[in-house]
Amino acid sequence: MTGDRAVRVRRALPADAGTAADVWLRSFAAALPGVVRPRSDDEVHGYFRHVLVPLRETWVAEAAGGEVVGVMVLDGEELAQLYLAPEWRGRGIGDRFVALAKERSPEGLSLWTFQVNRSAHRFYERHGFAPVEWTDGSGNEEREPDVRYVWRP
Template sequence: MTAGDRTVRLRRALPSDAEAAAGVWLRSFAAALPGVVRPRSDDEVRGHFRHVLVPARETWVARAADGDVVGVMVLEGEELDQLYLAPEWRGRGIGDRFVALAKERVPEGLSLWTFQVNAPAHRFYERHGFTAVERTDGSGNEEREPDVRYVWRP
């Protein structure tokens, strides 16, 4: 664990975190998935965080010592719906901590979707014991991007 890891705290998102969490999502999506077309504008993403994800889902943020939100995770039942890190904070163990938290919160098992083009995400989730169980042509997601469903069972 690096010194940077110890300065990051995971906690439930507050309404005041919605804008920063959306900003992390936008920057991370752009960095990790430059070829994937987003169906929502930046303002629509911010509104979705403000009006849906933070108030109605189990949304968590990673906050650095300086108060900046550097990661976001959303759980919806057994679905790990979102896990995004600020690009400059990747590789510091925050994603590992989010997955451990998700497994703690939903110990009976988790599932998630990620895009087929996102090979780093595949490696990350497989390293955490997730198994690919389904591949689609993307017709069932907003982006119309081929995706993969992963499942973790204890």
């Protein structure tokens, strides 16, 4: 599919924290309906407001009219978050986020995703990431089996 060029990718501003958290919540619910979320909506909003936007390299995808439709968080060489509003999936925004992450971290990237998230596996593998570690989930808050992916140029 061709990318949606009407969407602008930019660094998140403090004012974006709430809408970025909303995208995260909607995307998580749509993509991972069977995964128990250990944090309330208010806690997720607080995390975006107090940690992700001010302290991490947080990017948003903004549609025409200013609506935030995607969020990506980089933490050093870790692609810590990449979530799109469900109705905006498949438009090339995730591809643009991954290209930006690779540009920002040219020596390589790693990320975690849940084992049940097969669409994420296909997406990251299409972008050159390889699975390198599988866990039983005891190391994450959700207690959900996960997999670590790595990309090296």
